[in-house]
Amino acid sequence: MDTRRLRIVLPGGSGQVGSMLAAYFQERGHYVTVLTRGPYTASWQTVHWDGVNPGSWIETLEGADVCIHLSGRSINCRHTEQNRKALYDSRIGTTRLLGQVMSVLDNPPRVWLNASSATIYRHALDRDMDEATGEIGGGERISKRRRAPEKWDWAVKLVKDWEAAFFSAQTPRTRKVALRTSLVFGPAPGSVFEVLSNLVRASLGGNQGSGRQYVSWIHETDYARAVEFLIDHEGIEGPVNLTAPNPLPNREFMQALRNAWDVPNGLPAPALFIKIGAIFMRTEPELVLKSRRVVPGRLLDAGFNFQFPAWASAAEDLVRQWRARSS
Numbered sequence: 023m024d025t026r027r028l029r030i031v032l033p034g035g036s037g038q039v040g041s042m043l044a045a046y047f048q049e050r051g052h053y054v055t056v057l058t059r060g061p062y063t064a065s066w067q068t069v070h071w072d073g074v075n076p077g078s079w080i081e082t083l084e085g086a087d088v089c090i091h092l093s094g095r096s097i098n099c100r101h102t103e104q105n106r107k108a109l110y111d112s113r114i115g116t117t118r119l120l121g122q123v124m125s126v127l128d129n130p131p132r133v134w135l136n137a138s139s140a141t142i143y144r145h146a147l148d149r150d151m152d153e154a155t156g157e158i159g160g161g162e163r164i165s166k167r168r169r170a171p172e173k174w175d176w177a178v179k180l181v182k183d184w185e186a187a188f189f190s191a192q193t194p195r196t197r198k199v200a201l202r203t204s205l206v207f208g209p210a211p212g213s214v215f216e217v218l219s220n221l222v223r224a225s226l227g228g229n230q231g232s233g234r235q236y237v238s239w240i241h242e243t244d245y246a247r248a249v250e251f252l253i254d255h256e257g258i259e260g261p262v263n264l265t266a267p268n269p270l271p272n273r274e275f276m277q278a279l280r281n282a283w284d285v286p287n288g289l290p291a292p293a294l295f296i297k298i299g300a301i302f303m304r305t306e307p308e309l310v311l312k313s314r315r316v317v318p319g320r321l322l323d324a325g326f327n328f329q330f331p332a333w334a335s336a337a338e339d340l341v342r343q344w345r346a347r348s349s
């Protein structure tokens with residue numbers, strides 16, 4: 023990595039991924055600033071913004087080296103009209119605002135990484151989706167008789183609009199990379215790893231849906247290392263898939279998680295059960311039932327080495343970390 027101390031600004035960096043990245047870069051000696059609607063307490067600098075209007079927070083970006091924009095209302099909710107507006111505005115609105123601000127800075131960051139999602143690709147059981155040959159979703163068939171539900175299409179459109187707002191920003195002096203991220207697995211409380219682990223430990227961690235749908239995932243250590251790699255590699259711009267190279271069917275994914283926890287069996291959850299359960303859990307079944315078979319073509323081509331390329335060893339590491347933290 024660049025041995026200089028970098029000034030790294032993370033709008034929306036108070037959440038799961040942002041807190042992990044902020045700690046990662048601070049440990050390596052960089053100056054980290056999180057823009058938050060907060061306030062909240064952290065060992066790095068936090069500066070107030072409202073995500074809607076320009077304000078004195080703009081000064082944090084003047085002369086900064088890197089902007090990593092992570093704002094977004096959690097996708098883990100029912101996609102009602104009201105929530106759709108919040109999901110949209112918190113991603114597209116904040117991205118547009120940053121674009122406007124960066125276009126008038128005297129010394130804008132030399133690189134802007136913007137959150138995006140691997141959900142942009144179609145429901146894929148048949149083949150891997152990389153950046154070059156992957157097909158963008160929307161309106162695809164999910165079986166001979168059925169098209170993808172409207173809610174899946176809407177989630178794809180959300181990500182397409184998010185990237186469009188990002189790439190249309192007029193920032194000629196700033197390199198831009200959209201982080202098409204799959205599920206990020208870390209041991210923090212409230213994370214998707216904890217949710218799935220709780221199911222497994224209650225012997226409820228069997229196949230979800232048919233179990234044939236693929237799960238794309240990335241260990242948080244590799245996510246942070248990949249972000250660092252993208253900051254360093256000045257030739258890389260455009261969309262980049264941030265996901266481990268080995269997505270796997272849900273059946274195998276849950277089996278490996280059960281093995282990591284030494285839990286021999288798990289009650290399966292058929293699709294109908296997931297759909298009904300999602301209503302009670304105030305979430306969307308798409309998060310589990312859509313097949314995400316996404317691979318990191320550009321990172322691998324550029325020579326990035328994953329520390330956790332396989333889910334079994336990633337799950338073992340996360341269980342180890344979780345146990346160390348709880349003992």
Ligand SMILES: NC(=O)c1ccc[n+]([C@@H]2O[C@H](COP(=O)([O-])OP(=O)(O)OC[C@H]3O[C@@H](n4cnc5c(N)ncnc54)[C@H](OP(=O)(O)O)[C@@H]3O)[C@@H](O)[C@H]2O)c1
Nearest residue numbers: 034036037038039058059073093094095112137203205206
């Ligand atoms: N975690 C994953 O597995 C994953 C996978 C794919 C993509 N992503 C994307 O990566 C980004 C970061 O993920 P994360 O898991 O760290 O998300 P998170 O924990 O939900 O945090 C996102 C941050 O966005 C800010 N935010 C929420 N609602 C907002 C609003 N209405 N207006 C402005 N800011 C708002 C919040 O910061 P303040 O309250 O401090 O302002 C929050 O801490 C998100 O955009 C997410 O969609 C994450």
